[in-house]
Amino acid sequence: MALVKCPECGKENVSDNAEMCPECGYGIKAHFDLLKQKQLNQEIYQRKLDHVKMPEKPRKKKFFYVLAVLSVIAGLYGFFLSPVIAIIMFLYAWWMYYEGDKQYKREMERYNLALTDFEKYQKEFVREEERRAFVETLKPKCPSCGSTNIQRITTLDRAASFTMVGMASGKIGKQYKCKKCRHMW
Numbered sequence: 001m002a003l004v005k006c007p008e009c010g011k012e013n014v015s016d017n018a019e020m021c022p023e024c025g026y027g028i029k030a031h032f033d034l035l036k037q038k039q040l041n042q043e044i045y046q047r048k049l050d051h052v053k054m055p056e057k058p059r060k061k062k063f064f065y066v067l068a069v070l071s072v073i074a075g076l077y078g079f080f081l082s083p084v085i086a087i088i089m090f091l092y093a094w095w096m097y098y099e100g101d102k103q104y105k106r107e108m109e110r111y112n113l114a115l116t117d118f119e120k121y122q123k124e125f126v127r128e129e130e131r132r133a134f135v136e137t138l139k140p141k142c143p144s145c146g147s148t149n150i151q152r153i154t155t156l157d158r159a160a161s162f163t164m165v166g167m168a169s170g171k172i173g174k175q176y177k178c179k180k181c182r183h184m185w
């Protein structure tokens, strides 16, 4: 508790815990609670920003190029079987090359931003982190262990498990299965 000046009428020595200003009735406590909350949020945000480190220089992901080269080779062999297979393999190779290139360019853009405007990079990083955390809260969770690593039980799953074990199947009438603790609900 501290003694403050009423922000509305300027009366001195009012407790910041007082619901109302004795002079003008202004909601003192609510005003200062909100202020404290804002300060706290600002501190948390600042700490998150300070946490963001300079990223490492991105490297091209070999994975995509290996797949592309393998597809080209498969496509060349495919010519013996049918030109259609070859064309599909070549298209796949091009797609893999394109994906690898796209990811690399995106990472390079972020890296360059960090080099030229690190503050902006930090802000964007935190925003992206917060967005991901928010998306995570929207995901359905296992009511037993809280894991988000869950799987939807499809009608096909249910039918298959019914044919296998009949009415005893635990999947009947359940919508989700937790991949971590195997709970179904």
Ligand SMILES: [Zn+2]
Pocket (backbone or CB within 6 Å): 006, 007, 008, 009, 010, 011, 021, 022, 023, 024, 025, 026
């Ligand atoms: Zn007042």
Ligand SMILES: [Zn+2]
Pocket (backbone or CB within 6 Å): 142, 143, 144, 145, 146, 147, 178, 179, 180, 181, 182, 183
């Ligand atoms: Zn679980």
